[in-house]
Amino acid sequence: MNNDNAPETAEAFFQRYGRDIVVVLPAYNEDQTIARVMDDLLGWGVQLVVVDDGSQDETYRIVQDYLKRYPGRVHLYRHLLNRGVGAALQTGLEAALKRRPRVIVTFDSDGQHHAQDLYGVVRPVVMGQADAVIGTRDFQEMPLHKRFGNTVMNLITLLFYGHQVTDSQSGFRAFTPQAARLMELHSSGYGICSEMVGEVFRHDLHLVEVPISTIFTDYSLSKGTDTRIGLKILIKLIRDVFK
Amino acid sequence: MEFHLYQYLGIIFGVVAFLFTLSRFRKGKLSLGMLALWSGLWIIVILVSIFPNATSQLALASGIGRGLDVVLILGLIGCYYLLFRMFNMMENLKEEMNYLIRELALQRGESGEKEEDEG
Numbered sequence: 001m002n003n004d005n006a007p008e009t010a011e012a013f014f015q016r017y018g019r020d021i022v023v024v025l026p027a028y029n030e031d032q033t034i035a036r037v038m039d040d041l042l043g044w045g046v047q048l049v050v051v052d053d054g055s056q057d058e059t060y061r062i063v064q065d066y067l068k069r070y071p072g073r074v075h076l077y078r079h080l081l082n083r084g085v086g087a088a089l090q091t092g093l094e095a096a097l098k099r100r101p102r103v104i105v106t107f108d109s110d111g112q113h114h115a116q117d118l119y120g121v122v123r124p125v126v127m128g129q130a131d132a133v134i135g136t137r138d139f140q141e142m143p144l145h146k147r148f149g150n151t152v153m154n155l156i157t158l159l160f161y162g163h164q165v166t167d168s169q170s171g172f173r174a175f176t177p178q179a180a181r182l183m184e185l186h187s188s189g190y191g192i193c194s195e196m197v198g199e200v201f202r203h204d205l206h207l208v209e210v211p212i213s214t215i216f217t218d219y220s221l222s223k224g225t226d227t228r229i230g231l232k233i234l235i236k237l238i239r240d241v242f243k
Numbered sequence: 244m245e246f247h248l249y250q251y252l253g254i255i256f257g258v259v260a261f262l263f264t265l266s267r268f269r270k271g272k273l274s275l276g277m278l279a280l281w282s283g284l285w286i287i288v289i290l291v292s293i294f295p296n297a298t299s300q301l302a303l304a305s306g307i308g309r310g311l312d313v314v315l316i317l318g319l320i321g322c323y324y325l326l327f328r329m330f331n332m333m334e335n336l337k338e339e340m341n342y343l344i345r346e347l348a349l350q351r352g353e354s355g356e357k358e359e360d361e362g
Binding site: 076077079080090 | 337338340341344345347348349351352353354
């Protein structure tokens with residue numbers, strides 16, 4: 001039987017491309033979830049770039065253990081002081097590019113994302129169908145305050161960057177290395193999410209949105225963009241206009 | 244010329260501030276431009292304290308009612324300007340700090356790969 005016509009499975013896909021996929025994990029005080037997130041991702045055969053953003057808990061020590069268990073597959077970078085998720089992502093993207101990947105993925109360390117969604121997010125980039133992919137969450141599944149905050153941020157992204165996307169604040173994204181090199185990112189906080197969207201459109205990169213599932217726990221709900229952070233981002237964007 | 248208490252206080256404050264500014268400049272903690280700016284300001288404080296009626300001329304010229312009002316309004320505008328400048332300086336410092344911390348992190352990255360034995 002000719003196996004070339006058999007539908008591709010995620011397992012076969014990652015067996016072939018896994019080592020060329022680098023997942024960037026920005027982490028700040030994530031000792032409750034980082035091990036499980038790393039286990040799930042490493043199960044797909046990918047490389048990990050973990051950026052510890054000045055954590056004061058056991059995050060750094062936990063990831064150091066993974067360096068010994070997975071030499072050459074886990075890479076750890078540490079900010080001596082907490083600078084924000086934007087700064088951690090910038091460090092992570094720069095570190096990932098050194099690995100000459102086929103795809104760079106950003107993934108939250110708070111257990112909000114499913115590693116099973118990695119295939120759907122990464123495949124369009126590997127197959128040359130997209131320069132950038134955003135994993136979009138189902139807003140109907142979000143608690144009201146998160147839904148409100150993320151909707152406002154979508155509006156702010158539209159207002160300041162001129163483009164509408166379904167979920168501008170999703171931390172689950174994939175890029176070609178060329179796209180990652182082109183993006184000029186400056187935000188050190190959660191504003192980087194909107195900034196990335198702006199950069200994708202500024203460089204006329206082909207963006208694809210892929211639905212992903214979200215795990216909402218009390219822990220993951222305490223992280224990420226909410227109305228207060230959204231207001232801070234708005235104030236900073238307005239201030240930047242007058243700079 | 245009879246001096247009131249506020250004039251004495253104004254002169255003393257202006258002189259102390261001027262001397263402190265000079266000291267900062269001598270220690271290299273103030274640029275020449277800033278020395279000129281702050282010295283000028285403290286000299287104006289001293290002169291206004293000695294000749295408070297001079298502000299009335301300024302009030303007439305600007306159309307604001309009283310000399311004191313002129314001083315207060317100019318002072319307020321000056322404060323807001325300085326606040327805005329300081330805020331921007333802080334943001335610039337934050338960006339420079341981010342750059343340093345990120346560069347340090349990238350230089351010290353760990354991969355757990357075996358290091359080759361040397362010599």
